[in-house]
Amino acid sequence: MQNPFRFGSVVSGDDFADRRLELAELGRELRAGQHLFLLSPRRYGKTSLILTLLDRLHRQGLLVAYVDVFRTTTPVQLMELTAQTVLRAAESQPERLLRLATDLLGRLRPQVGTDSRGRPTLSIDVGASSRGALALQEDVLTLPEQLALKRRRRLVLVFDEFQEIQRFPGASLEKAMRSHFQTHRNVSYLFAGSKETALRDMATRERSPFYKFGRLMALGPIPAAEFAPYLEARFRRGRLRISREVLDAVLAAADDVPYNVQRLCHQLWALRAGRAERIAERDIGEAIAAIVEQDAPHFSAAWDRLSLHQRQVLQAIARGGGRNVFAATYLAAHRLGSHSSVQTSLRLLVKEQVLAKVQDEYRFTDPFLREWIAIRQG
Ligand SMILES: Nc1ncnc2c1ncn2[C@@H]1O[C@H](COP(=O)(O)OP(=O)(O)OP(=O)(O)O)[C@@H](O)[C@H]1O
Ligand SMILES: [Mg+2]
Structure with a gap:
């Protein structure tokens, strides 16, 4: 199938x-x-x-x-x-x-x-x-x-x-x-x-x-109210069931970005089709790990092109989230140095589309890169 x-x-x-x-x-x-x-x-x-x-x-x-x-x-x-x-x-x-x-x-x-x-x-x-x-x-x-x-x-x-x-x-x-x-x-x-x-x-x-x-x-993400029924029907077509709660967890893990959502569902289906009746919430972690492994060569190459400070900023955001990144407590907690150096790194990371600024939050354009960084940090 x-x-x-x-x-x-x-x-x-x-x-x-x-x-x-x-x-x-x-x-x-x-x-x-x-x-x-x-x-x-x-x-x-x-x-x-x-x-x-x-x-x-x-x-x-x-x-x-x-x-x-x-x-x-x-x-x-x-x-x-x-x-x-x-x-x-x-x-x-x-x-x-x-x-x-x-x-x-x-x-x-x-x-x-x-x-x-x-x-x-x-x-x-x-x-x-x-x-x-x-x-x-x-x-x-x-x-x-x-x-x-x-x-x-x-x-x-x-x-x-x-x-x-x-x-x-x-x-x-x-x-x-x-x-x-x-x-x-x-x-x-x-x-x-x-x-x-x-x-x-x-x-x-x-x-x-x-x-x-x-x-x-x-253009924002596809609203969950429209995307969730579409995804649910696709799983059903592929002879798997998924509850709305688990689907919401999938959407959240993929930051609602349509490409990432489809990619994660693709992987979930590949993992469980023919082996289970329904997708469980704990399957999401396994699917993400598989994607991170598939993309690791690409992530390493991208990492290699970044400055040390840009890498530090990404580690901070992977760990501490992308809000209030200029707050003194955030800068200190992640040892990021000066406000202006963080500003420079963020500007370049946004320009290179590693991060995107969504309202007041810096987000990874690829949440699987965030996971890759988080896994390597242990
Ligand atoms: N309306 C949609 N329904 C289902 N999946 C979608 C939809 N829109 C986007 N996607 C998913 O996102 C992926 C990327 O879509 P598309 O290439 O149209 O985006 P884009 O914003 O033009 O991307 P890029 O920035 O790479 O040009 C698709 O392959 C699909 O997996
Ligand atoms: Mg396009």
Whole structure:
């Protein structure tokens, strides 16, 4: 029997535990033409939510396009990918796609091919000159509005991991995007990202090109009231029972982060399926130990890259929790030294996404790393 729990990649359809409120609100805003920034720590389920949302909006008659900025390493690649996804929102058939591309991006001489899955791809040869790259940028950044007008339908265009554009040299692309996008009346933009501070800064710093371009929305964990019945049904499908109390303990052990929850349930199922009738609370510890062992090489490598003080701060948080970390008693109890050194270490740990700041608490983005540290400390 197949393990009923999925983790690691995007979940869709039946595997997607329905975030009803989030889907409704995002859909309403985008249909109304509101631009959005969607922020959450890693592995909360942004990409799965976005793709599910786009699928719905598509069925409601909108044009939808999804660009993963992580996939690109240069502005030219990003523009090419944007052109391809935007045009594919309207045409999936190669000849028609080429006709549309020639119509809207004629001077760039676009070409159409097919990828390994048989879907049409678009390529544009800009040559080595910066004039070519600039023409590409100009034409691709006007494309979304042109397409929406031509098809008389609203286009929803998503840039996932949008903060990554800041790694491209210079700020000109970001500025150019803003100056074009702000004139678009028939396109709703959604910018998502898991580097929360970076994306928040892009949207809220006065000097940043995307200052106040859209509304900021923070994605939280899947509410237990929605997630628990989904998980319970999955266990049942896998011929195991689990009580709501034990499920709540599972959610707590995984800090409610959807990826971690699925991972822990996956392990629990693997441990007990065919050997027991129900999951007991004491099984959780065994499942976590197994996961920690699987991930130990990865944790060691990450540990190796940290400074001694960063390691000390992590040990403190694993032992003493992540609240009130600047209190004199906390600093003294964990021998952390000065307030400012703790501040520096925390800032870097958040930047590296080892920790996330959730309200007033510093939390491990991966609770299994916390366990690994706790086990090694004895
Ligand atoms: N709605 C959901 N229902 C069930 N599982 C989910 C849901 N959302 C997320 N997950 C779990 O979390 C994992 C990560 O989801 P996803 O890749 O969508 O998150 P993300 O926030 O985009 O992550 P990343 O920060 O790595 O880009 C999934 O593989 C799945 O195990
Ligand atoms: Mg993602």
